[in-house]
Amino acid sequence: MAYIFDSVRTPRAKGKEGGALASMKPDELVSNLITAIAQRTASDIKPDALILGTVGQVGCQGGNIALVSKFRANLPDSTTAFSLNNFCVSGLTAVSQAAAMIDSGQAEAVLAGGVEMMSSVPFMADKADFYTDRSLPLRSRYLLVALAADRLADEQNITRQELDEAALRSQQRTKAAEDSELVASRIPVNGLDREECLHVGTQASLASLEPAFGGAAKYYKEILGKDIDHRHTIAHAPPLSDGAGLVLIGAKDAIDAKPRARIVACAEVGGDPAESLTAGIDAMEKVLERSGLSLNDMDRIEYMEAFAVSIVKFLRDFDVSPDKVNVAGGHLAKGHPLGASGAILLSTLLDTLDVAKGRYGLVVAAGASGIGSAIIVERLGE
Template identity: 75%
Template sequence: MAVIYDAVRTPRGKGKAEGGLAAKKPDELVAALAEALSERGAGALSPDALILGAVGQVGAQGGNIALVSKFRAALPDSTAAVAINNFCVSGLTAMGQAHAMVDAGQADAVLAGGVEMMSRVPFMADKADFYTDGTLPLRSRYLLVALAADRLAEDQNISREALDAAALTSQKRAAAAEGTALVASRIAVNGLDREECLRVGTAESLAAMEPAFGAAAAHYRGILGRDIDHRHTIAHAPPIADGAGLALIAAEGAIDARPRARIIASAEVGGDPAESLTASFAALDKVLQRADLSLDDMDRIEFMEAFAVSIVQFLRDRDVSPERVNVSGGHLAKGHPLGASGAILLSTLLDALDEAEGRYGLVVAAGASGAGSAIIVERLG
């Protein structure tokens, strides 16, 4: 059974030219995390593979970003390097692939994670035909995720007040986590040692904000199928960010170090593209079934705050204690570096489990057009 020897992450920097990580290249973020893994007890890294998620695989993240990161991190020539794009679940998908390889005996040790430098490679920078292809069936055409979130909030009867409350909870928890064991595996890079996107508002300031995405609706009117009540503000959307996460996943005993957790199960799913963000629920159900566990067994959960509607729907519709979910805040407060996010969440989960001395933990991620991924781990305390 595959174990996680360690998992680390960068802080999330603002995805702008003046952001705290923007002076670095994406492969330099990965190399910094690989060095941290080595220094934290994994020793000299000699993995069979490096699997790296990234959504914008052009420019600074083109040319096989996993291969470039392998060179930057001075990994052995024998290390295979694979870059994957599964939209916003890419980093967690990479870890699921590593889990599958190790469990199948195809690798003894794999470095897996994700990176996204949105300061260098903006959202939709690949200019894919998919984003504008009118020949696809209507339900399969690309819909801007913010608009999918607005439509989902209306369909699910999730109020603006509930969205505000979710954003404020995320912000307050993220601020409270600074300087605690909940950030023990966050590695300072380029002098940035905090979540740069974090701002803590008030109930009044959040309530005063205007919905942010109505102007974009005209371009997607045919896909939306109707006029919608736009409810998400900028505070309900994760900030554009730079960041990376990386884990060393290996067969038990393959590394001369103490593992932090055992991977119990992982799951990848596709979902209804018209409902976009809801595949996370299918991934959640599949991974729990595979593990023969329930949400009640989970001591800590990291559920991707893709937009505020996602976390509100999860907490409303599933029998789970909010005190176990996103205890150090989430994407709404700290930002969303696309292909890195799932990997960052797994590292965050391990810190939360350690802090609580819990046993089981779950991470769930969602991406546009029906991408979902989930992993359950058991802490080895």
């Protein structure tokens, strides 16, 4: 059985030149979090493995960023280190892999999470052939996620007003969470101690914004299959950002500290690539089935706000109280450092469970082209 001894995250910074973390290297962010975990657990951490999710594995994030981070943090030579790319769910997939290593006896203690410095490695900086390869079957060709979101909103008849309401709720909750126990596991880095991307609008200011992604539709029209009503504005898209999240996972007695939670179940799914963002729901349903639990059993849920349509569809289609979901705000307000986001969501979930003194929590994440991941944890209490 795999236990979470701690889960920490950096604040999210603007992913551009001049952002609060832009002067740092990704391995420095990870090293800061490793130091924080060691201090918070009062443990001499000697993990069997370090697993990091990172999407843009070029430049400062290339050369096996997990290995570079191992060296930066002075982890033991015996610690194996590897990096993975599972698009936007990478950080959560890293945690699932770590849990599997613990459960199978391959490791006693693992550090897992993700890092992304979009100020240094912009979106699609790896220039993969996949992004433009027209020899693939039409339904599995890469579609810009913003356009997949617009198409989903159009097909599901999710209105502009619903998108605006989701963005405003995320912003207001993020602001309310600052300086509270809801950010207890967020570690200040480089002088940044809050979410740099946050801007709180109003209903009127959000309603005044124009749709932002229709200009890209011409190139992707063959994949889209039809003209669509573009509804997502920049407020409905998570800001590009820098950030990292890290989780210390181990067997029950592997670390000389009390675990915060146990991992009840994990699920990784491949979904319909043409539907793109709906695989998170597939992963959620799979992990609930594996655990024998229901959404009603969940005291807190972190559902990745991969564009506003995702959270609107979830809250519309499932019988779950909005008061349990993303109570500290979400991606729309804080930003989305691609490979780090899943681990950041898990850290946030543990904080929200602590505040609520809840038992069960769920993280759901989705990525482009039909990628989904979900994890259920049980908080172990005082």
